[in-house]
Amino acid sequence: MANVTATHPRRPWAAPAASDPVEATLRLPGSKSLTARALVLSAVADAPGTLRHPLRARDTELMAGGLRAMGAQVSIVDNERWLVRPDTLRGPAHVDVGLSGTVMRFVPPVAGLAEGTVTFDGDPQARVRPLGPLVEALRSLGVRIDAAAGGGLPLTVRGTGRVTGGEVTIDASASSQFVSGLLLSAARFERGVVVRHEGPPVPSAPHLRMTVQMLRAAGAVVDDSVPDVWVVEPGRLAGREWEIEPDLSGAVPFFAAALVTGGSVTLPDWPRDSLQPVDTLRSLLERMGGKVTIGPDGLTVRGTGVLHGLDADLSEVSELTPVLAALAALADSPSRLFGVAHIRGHETDRLAALARELTAVGAEVTEAPDGLEIRPRPLRGGTFGTYADHRMAHAAAVIGLAVPGITVDDVACTSKTMPEFPALWSTMVSGGSGHR
Template sequence: MANMTATRQPVPWTAPTATDPVATTVRLPGSKSMTARALVLSAIADGPSTLRGPLRARDTELMAAGLRGMGAHVSTVDDNRWVVRPRPLRGPAHVDVGLAGTVMRFVPPVAGLASGPVTFDGDPQARLRPLGPLVRALRSIGVRIDASDAGGLPLTVHGTGEVTGGEVVIDASASSQLVSGLLLAAAAFEKGIVVRHVGPPVPSAPHLRMTTQMLRAAGGAVDDGTPDVWAVQPGRLSGREWGIEPDLSGAVPFFAAALVTGGQVTLLGWPRSSTQPVDRLRQLLHQMGGEVTLGTDGLTVRGTGSVHGLDADLSDVSELTPVIAALAALADSPSRLHGVAHIRGHETDRLSALSQELTGIGADVTESHDGLEIRPRRLRGAVFKTYDDHRLAHAAAVIGLAVPGIELNDVACTSKTMPEFPALWSAMVAGQ
């Protein structure tokens, strides 16, 4: 088994404090979720595909490299136009998953279609991320996999060039990606697939809708009409042009800056209709004191000068939890965030990390099994650990707008989804 990825050196960073309301427009890279799905669907399609406006970041480059290693032609030379030409998939190959849930959960089902062994491993923390349900599901439809004693990374998929498919029962309460990974590759299985979820609710439902919508756009026959059941018929997917939307999750800290400073931030290029959960985000920001409008120039958030606490079930938009928690720590009333027990298995245990770091700067935080209660207090500058987690870095940056002396022990972790983040953030605060 190949060695895990070498440790990256941390880059300390002092979050800039805003002296005036921010007023800016930002044009952000493409959605990580859409880029990852488009790459997988393109790699198993019948013809070439292009991705317009993809996200170039660590997660998506690892995805491209993994598919390329198995034989697909993936050209990422042009930042704004990636080209994928499917080829027969083969091993031996090695996939470095880094710390990317999309890579570790979307690529193993594709590796079952390869001829030969494909090994998977990544950053040390990646070995702790939930993968066992996917491994068991793939074994149940005829894929031979060697996994760690814990049922996850490092693992080897012994591809035979075909996957039988059929019916799968899975507990996907730890991550919707466990279902999406099976569905994305299923049209190439001999019998397609029927996935039945049994267990607590599957989180991040908008991401599952994105998966089924993109599958249909590629020509896949998908039935998701029965709750907790998804069926994909065997068939051929078509190569196509994918227009990748701006990354809504990446925009959230910038929108939060409008609330914290009483300013205005516009995300340029936002589509009239979206596969991302913009309506839910609009509702949350409105509850916390923001005004959200969609105009011809993009999606605009205006702060009203106050940030309000809220009681919110974030199970469908759990990626937003760190930034919402940061806003809650700066609010004028207490907040209760719940429904996100599964984010303990993300890049780090996000609930524990948020509780510890917010407490460390003066907030009054109670951690529950599935969320946080945050009672605002006077905050103070201190070192804010990011735990190699880009969302924790975003949360720290938001707090730093209002609290001088917030020092991130590592801002380079933002390269996972937005390498430009420190520069974009500093420029926004400086009014550039």
Template sequence: MTEWIAPTATGPVTASVRLPGSKSMTARALVLSALADGPSAIERPLRARDTELMAGALRAVGVTVDTGRDDRWTVQPGELRGSARVDVGLAGTVMRFAPPVAALAEGTVTFDGDPYARNRPMRPLVEALRGLGVTIEAAPTGGLPLTVHGAGLVEGGEVVIDASASSQLVSALLLSAPRFTKGLVLRHEGPPVPSAPHLRMTTHMLRAAGAVVDDSTPDVWTVEPGPLRGHTWEIEPDLSGAAPFFAAAMVTGGTVTLAGWPVRSWQPVDRLTALLTGLGAEVTQTGEGLTVRGTGALHGIDADLSEVGELTPVVAALAALADSPSRLRGVGHIRLHETDRVAALARELTKVGADVTEHPDGLDITPGPGRSAVFETYDDHRMAHAGAVVGLTVEGVGLSDVACTSKTLPEFPELWAGLVARS
């Protein structure tokens, strides 16, 4: 791997960027389309490693997914069949959303992925599916590699899960639940489920496809059995993917607009706005998109990021460049993401000059004089984003592997370099 030197800004960044679609929405649209009773279209999807792997997983069980056009994918459901092997890569969506689909197929489907994928939490999902009558063989850890012995149907009913490690454990079951013979009553018991906005996205999209979902009782989700309709999905720009570009405006005192942002969104834009405003930015929404303007000041914050854990690396990078200390809380669950992001951020931000204290659920970050260093990315796209943000003002920050950004935004290096060149 060739080290990539993060470009340093020489002035305010002013730009309008148009980013690919949301990974989370694209993944959910693919699954709901695969289980529908007719064809679907996905407008402006994200084409990246995670979503290509999801499309491949669905093709493996008999679904026709045409990704030939960048701007419009089509999905034609088919009779679900097994006798397949699925590569999940390092994608939490694929390793969790696809096994319940495989349980509806006739035959066996085996799942495995990148080495670190075997460390990601799967046991609660495996045990829940077993509780619903699905036969699954899993590794001693309860996760990958695993084999689903599909019987062509899942009876469904009531099941309890501890989804405190990931909201995807809940979404995985909900997305397939309309196809269960008895539907699903899912109860969460345990510490709070993180990333609640992603659960709301799941229920919104289920309803858009015709499912009857009741989430009015906290930590209980009821999905009635019934058909899912074919649908045309309009995928929003990826809000988490936009975070480093907004950070560029904040760090340099510039202005960045995310073009194509919808007036009403299924993503946690209000939470992002509050965070960036707390850090010192001005955030506005107009017909042209969502705009973030740097005010020339970057302040430390005390923030609970439990609902938006994906934003932690970029927020931590901003905290390392701020004018006062920060405390980031509520993100113990991101230790189980693509890497242990809490520990990785503590190590790498310390290397580039910050004073960082690691806690079980977060970080204390005190800014310090920046210094050049190799910023390890750990095969994690969000870590690469954090390193790039620090490199805006700290010269000589080299990312060990910028290619890992292909997980969700393959064109990130070119977009980032072009953005900074306009400073």
């Protein structure tokens, strides 16, 4: 399985091994998922909006750039505050999606509202990421859209300044982002939207709940009371201030370090009413031997000196799979991670990539259609391939804590969601604290 050519200079990195338990308080960047949704909702609102503590990384800068290309004014005042002033959406415009699922799935519905032609393309691997169900759904809602063979990138949306909307049935089993993309712009559709999912279960359900909660916070009328049916009424969206939580998926490798080393990692300023799946993460880490608390100091994960294997359905938190697989390779008993067939269509085929790279450093891994079985074995150093996938780099860093000689073949891919990752990680392992 060859690495996909990335758009950044490749940067090998020696993952630091931990000689002592890590003890760190880390101020991490904002949530990618919340930042992306807040940008789209602000761009289609009736008044300006503000994002506080957003994530500034490749994915979110591409999202801002795509919206900006269509006429929305996105001003980065500083890293802690972005201003979005909605304006008439228009083409011609081009949107570079990079390797971002959120950009390639959230922005085409916005482009349907633009007057003029909007084209989309991205990194080579982006052209094989699933997109067809969203394209077909947009066509049935009245959007003129041309796609490559197979329904993917490159795309051309021929906007008329309006989208009829209405009812649509979609198979969103490959990505919850198909549904979220439709819902985020739907209040601006003339008839709103009724989205019905038919097919295997939709993965990453917490992200759909996040979409619905943020739509309601912006003033949309949303009904999700019927399973697999989402209704957004046509109406106005309010411009508002969005407080972006720290990124939970980005925090997981740091929390994993506490388990691996028997240390403690705290993420301060964590909201008690989080929009992210904190309870699910707490359960998983505690089953593996960690202790998770939320208090005045923030969200803290402590290692207990043991690291157990895990039998878990990760369908709701599939982004955690690479780091949990790395923990499983270091555990004291076998693990079975399942329910994540859809991550074969993420930045890379994550299941195949994890099986290959964990096996290369000595683990015994069996690849299943929807997951992995991992039997811990003595691990050895070596080069860990990332496949232009930030989560693979995170997994390699976790392995490197306990296995000297792990080299990440391209740590620059972490710029997708956390450009600060290598520096934050090295500071944590060496005994310092990171800063937002």
